[in-house]
Amino acid sequence: MQISSRFSVAVHVLSLLALPEQDGVLLTSERMAGSVNTNPVVIRRILGQLKKAGLVEVRPASGGTFLTRQPATITLLEVYRAVEVVEEGQLFSVHDKPNPACLVGRHIQSALDDTLQRAQTALEQVLAHTTLQQVTTEIAAKALIS
Amino acid sequence: MQISSRFSVAVHVLSLLALPEQDGVLLTSERMAGSVNTNPVVIRRILGQLKKAGLVEVRPASGGTFLTRQPATITLLEVYRAVEVVEEGQLFSVHDKPNPACLVGRHIQSALDDTLQRAQTALEQVLAHTTLQQVTTEIAAKALIS
DNA sequence: TCATGTTGTAACTGTATTGGTTACAATGTG
């Protein structure tokens, strides 16, 4: 089981928006889909989520999408949350309704919960400390040496 | 998307094995299923994975399952790996085949990879530092105060 | 020896999520 690629696609899309456009052409869902290599509707769905989270402004009809904030102030955790790949605090699913007549069944959930929560938080903290700018800087750096 | 409950069920099962049996009755898949509240076949499938990982010994036909190691030496990371809820290094799925003709498309994967790997490792390290014994101790503690 | 109970697996089911696709109404702009 894997975390949906919606997250990586969202970061891809935001990177496109963060990097200087070539020749001022508008970034439509069609063009973004071309870079991601998927269908424009998939991009629009994700843009809708990013818009709802306040990360981008999408111009309907006329086309064009823009970041509402500086890349340095956008963390990957915000993106991760925006595309709802994982509900808050629900990365691990725990079997429900263990047998309350059993010592283990009665307490396993709360006994595990603390550890699972910490594991999940550890993952999210790494995302929280990575900004969109770091990603685009990395992309630019790789472009130079290759 | 969530990480399969196979993991929490496996920890539940191992906790049953780690805690002193009542009256020396053998722990069959049927009895474990009763505590987890699921089907015995689900338990046997997971026991098969734990056995393959060398964490338990299962007596065929006659019944009965036993830990092969002390609970203090078994980490939740081993259990997590044993039940294969997530392939090694594959917690995040990244869209494949981004457009190589695009600057972002060409470098997004490797630019993201480092961060995602660190996020995943952070999660696994929490599991690596939690032992089965800690879980059963927690269960026993909760049983006392409730 | 043989009946019993258990494990190990295969096969099938229903459910949910995902990513892709078609279709089309709504809409802002030139």
Add this chain to the structure above:
DNA sequence: CACATTGTAACCAATACAGTTACAACATGA
């Protein structure tokens, strides 16, 4: 007012999961 684009709904195929039935293999103990 024509046009390109967005925003959505609807549908599809693929995949994963947990549950279930069924049954062969087999160790034990009567």
